[in-house]
Amino acid sequence: MIVMKFGGTSVADRSAIERVVSIVRAARQVAIQPESPDWRGPVVVVSALGGATDRLLGIAAQAGAGDIDGARDHLRALCARHLEVAGIVTQPDERRQVEQFIRDAFGDLERIAGALGVLGEVTPRWLDAIAATGEIVSSRLVAGTLLSQGLASTWVDARRVVVTGDTHFAAPPLVPETTDALRKIVDPLLASRRIPVVGGFVGANRQGVTTTLGRGGSDYSAAIIGACLDASEIQIWTDVDGMLTADPRIVSNVQVVPHLSFAEASELAYFGAKVLHPSTIQPAVGKNIPVRILNSTRPQDPVGTLITKDRPPSDRPLTAVASKQGVTVVDITSTRMLDSHGFLKRIFEVFEDHGTSVDVVTTSEVSVSVTVDNTRHLPEIVATLEAVAEVTRESNMAIVCAVGDGLQDDPSFVSHLLEAIGGVPIRMLSQAAARRNITLVIHETDLESVLRRVHDRFCAKVLT
Ligand code: ADP
Ligand code: ASP
Ligand code: MG
Numbered sequence: 001m002i003v004m005k006f007g008g009t010s011v012a013d014r015s016a017i018e019r020v021v022s023i024v025r026a027a028r029q030v031a032i033q034p035e036s037p038d039w040r041g042p043v044v045v046v047s048a049l050g051g052a053t054d055r056l057l058g059i060a061a062q063a064g065a066g067d068i069d070g071a072r073d074h075l076r077a078l079c080a081r082h083l084e085v086a087g088i089v090t091q092p093d094e095r096r097q098v099e100q101f102i103r104d105a106f107g108d109l110e111r112i113a114g115a116l117g118v119l120g121e122v123t124p125r126w127l128d129a130i131a132a133t134g135e136i137v138s139s140r141l142v143a144g145t146l147l148s149q150g151l152a153s154t155w156v157d158a159r160r161v162v163v164t165g166d167t168h169f170a171a172p173p174l175v176p177e178t179t180d181a182l183r184k185i186v187d188p189l190l191a192s193r194r195i196p197v198v199g200g201f202v203g204a205n206r207q208g209v210t211t212t213l214g215r216g217g218s219d220y221s222a223a224i225i226g227a228c229l230d231a232s233e234i235q236i237w238t239d240v241d242g243m244l245t246a247d248p249r250i251v252s253n254v255q256v257v258p259h260l261s262f263a264e265a266s267e268l269a270y271f272g273a274k275v276l277h278p279s280t281i282q283p284a285v286g287k288n289i290p291v292r293i294l295n296s297t298r299p300q301d302p303v304g305t306l307i308t309k310d311r312p313p314s315d316r317p318l319t320a321v322a323s324k325q326g327v328t329v330v331d332i333t334s335t336r337m338l339d340s341h342g343f344l345k346r347i348f349e350v351f352e353d354h355g356t357s358v359d360v361v362t363t364s365e366v367s368v369s370v371t372v373d374n375t376r377h378l379p380e381i382v383a384t385l386e387a388v389a390e391v392t393r394e395s396n397m398a399i400v401c402a403v404g405d406g407l408q409d410d411p412s413f414v415s416h417l418l419e420a421i422g423g424v425p426i427r428m429l430s431q432a433a434a435r436r437n438i439t440l441v442i443h444e445t446d447l448e449s450v451l452r453r454v455h456d457r458f459c460a461k462v463l464t
Contacts, residue, residue: 001042002042002043003041003222004043008051009050011048012051016050016297020044021151024146025151041195044198045222047218048134052082052134056133057127059109059113060131062113063112064117065120066117068117071113072110086099086102086144089144091144095148098141102141105133109130112129128212134201135201136159138199139199140155151195156186156197158203158221159203162178162213163177165211166211169211169212182228186229187229190229200221201213220279222280226284231289233292234292235291236275236294237296241298242293242303243260243268245320247273250447254455258303260306262285262307262309267432273322276293285309288309292304311405316458318413318454318459321458321459322401323447324399325444326398327398328394329397329427330378331368331391332370332390333366344368347385347389351381356374358370359373362429375395394427396443397442397444398443400439400450400454401439402439402454404436407435407438408434414431420453421440424446425442
């Protein structure tokens with residue numbers, strides 16, 4: 001059984017959803033082979049229609065700021081977009097049900113927006129309820145479309161099968177509870193040869209309150225569902241041909257990486273390769289399930305990237321380079337404290353207490369430098385640290401992370417890397433213990449040129 005996840009651009013409009021139907025139909029035909037009498041699935045996981053989550057979050061902010069009429073107008077426009085796309089559902093009865101579902105969901109949101117406008121505040125709980133609606137309606141719509149195209153599908157409410165912790169907007173899936181729920185609700189559907197269609201990104205805590213897994217979290221949903229159901233493959237269908245050697249929005253001559261190890265894919269996703277949510281690989285590693293990234297806009301010509309525990313050796317040390325902008329560096333200096341027992345522990349506890357994760361870390365005898373993405377709690381963090389150290393922060397920084405299993409075997413790689421980027425000032429430099437990545441922190445304004453130079457120097461040769 002495979003899990004097929006379709007991202008926002010893959011379900012953005014009617015023609016995108018038509019492509020999804022043919023991709024699912026083809027997968028179904030492969031499954032129903034005489035030699036596989038116990039075939040099942042696939043399980044389909046879908047994101048919100050492209051751009052819908054951004055719109056919903058904007059509407060929530062608008063409502064919280066008291067602009068109830070503006071929020072309502074935007075909700076009606078978004079509802080109209082969904083109803084227009086729902087025209088793809090050809091069976092009249094099914095279409096009526098899908099349309100009613102969409103109207104009800106947006107009607108609920110209008111009432112919520114009205115209440116939030118009066119309160120003048122959007123709590124994390126309501127923000128999650130609003131954001132989740134994108135996937136809840138898109139999955140219902142895709143289920144209806146598959147059904148009316150002759151593919152026996154059943155909509156599954158993600159809030160009934162993905163059980164999470166309580167942290168809104170970054171809710172951790174709870175594997176035992178999610179496995180139980182999937183076994184109870186999805187297994188019987190698979191056993192009766194139906195195609196379950198689930199919204200990604202969305203779950204609910206043990207009390208049934210709606211949660212979400214964080215931006216880009218539909219990949220993570222697919223991986224969790226795949227791992228809990230012991231899938232044979234997790235497919236991430238998106239708008240590019242696979243994992244590329246660099247961010248195609250910055251570098252033009254990128255190539256598809258045909259095969260990545262789990263460790264390489266995790267590093268790339270963590271350091272900014274948006275095509276995979278950073279947590280996607282972790283459930284797959286646990287069950288050793290291959291992950292494949294494929295292009296839904298060119299299904300007839302599937303290049304794709306296969307991600308497995310190990311990959312065949314390549315003659316290139318560097319596999320791909322990831323990058324992230326909007327990074328802040330925090331320097332913590334203490335001549336008194338640094339060598340004293342427990343100082344580092346204390347520093348990291350402060351970040352942890354404020355739910356802020358640290359990406360890159362470097363130390364000297366008197367200072368520790370860390371990078372953070374999320375600066376929401378930085379003022380409180382800095383205030384706490386200032387009790388024991390001098391703290392400075394610098395924003396508008398970027399991370400460039402060169403990744404490759406082959407870096408371990410090339411002791412001169414760092415010197416070649418530094419040579420390639422020339423005189424660009426480097427704020428931080430770190431090499432992980434596994435020597436699978438080398439991470440540079442630079443000014444955002446230097447990102448494009450550094451990324452191009454690194455890519456041209458190390459990724460120009462065709463990958464095998
Ligand atoms: P989806 O909606 O399918 O989840 P995303 O927008 O989340 O798609 O991810 C796909 C996008 O990730 C691509 O369109 C591309 O611009 C971006 N991206 C950034 N870095 C990479 C990379 N190294 N390889 C592939 N895509 C990347
Ligand atoms: N729709 C959500 C987002 O835009 C989740 C996803 O697309 O993976 O973040
Ligand atoms: Mg995504």
